Amino acid sequence: MEAQIGIKQEFLLQVAISLGKVLADEFVLYTKTRKAHWCVTGSDFHSKHLFFEAQYNQLADIIDDVAERIRSLGHFPPATLKEYLELTHLTEQSREKNDSLGYIKELLSDHESILIHLRENIDGYANALKDAGSSDYITGLMETHEKMAWMLRAHLD
Template sequence: MKTNIGIKEENRHAVAAQLVKLLADEYVLYTKTRKAHWNVEGPDFHSMHLFFEAQYRQLDELTDGVAERIRKIGHYAPATLTQLLQLTHLTEATARDNDSFGFLRELLEDHESIIEFLRGKINPFANEFGDLGTSDYITGLMETHEEMAWMIRAHFKK
């Protein structure tokens, strides 16, 4: 059945084209956070293991939310690793030790990259494409990433 939600088809398509990139970024960040959870070593192992677990659980919910938003506006979410790696702005490859600060530094960079991407889409989604719902949704998503980045950044304070 045709999606009739008061947004032109070409506008929904333009928004979905950006949301699939966001979904890919969220999935890659989720996977990298899982990697940190599984592989962190050092004297802070236990606390960091738990910290990364809390973060990947939150990212799992965010990833699902982005995929569902894509479906709500009448498009399909990419769901293969090949598709997601082709769409992401992030890199999955890392070359370093398994210490917490290395993982934290990299994850922080990825959160900040997603924050910048989201911030740049809020007004266009609302003003150019008439999709106030997605604009509002990604505003909240940006705020969640800002909080997650703050929690990571706090580990670097002495």
């Protein structure tokens, strides 16, 4: 049954497709953060192991929220690794070293890339696609990524 929520079906589809890309980015970032948690080495291992765990847990919640937002618009989210890799604008990175500084810089770059992507869509969702709810949702998501990026950036001073 189609969602009858005061937004044209074609606009709902466009927002759902866009949010599917956000979901793919979130899933790839989650996976990269999990890898940092599992693979980090060095004298700061314990503190960074716990830090990365807190971040991937936060990303797991974000993933669920984005998927549920897509469902609330009457569409199904992408849900396979193949789809995520096709939709994401992030890259998988193979690291030669497992140092915390390298992981932090890489994850920070990904958060900042997601922030730019989210910021670029706020007005489009609200104005062109008449979906103030999704605009508000990604504004909140942007704020979450800003804080997560700040936490990563603080390790670089």
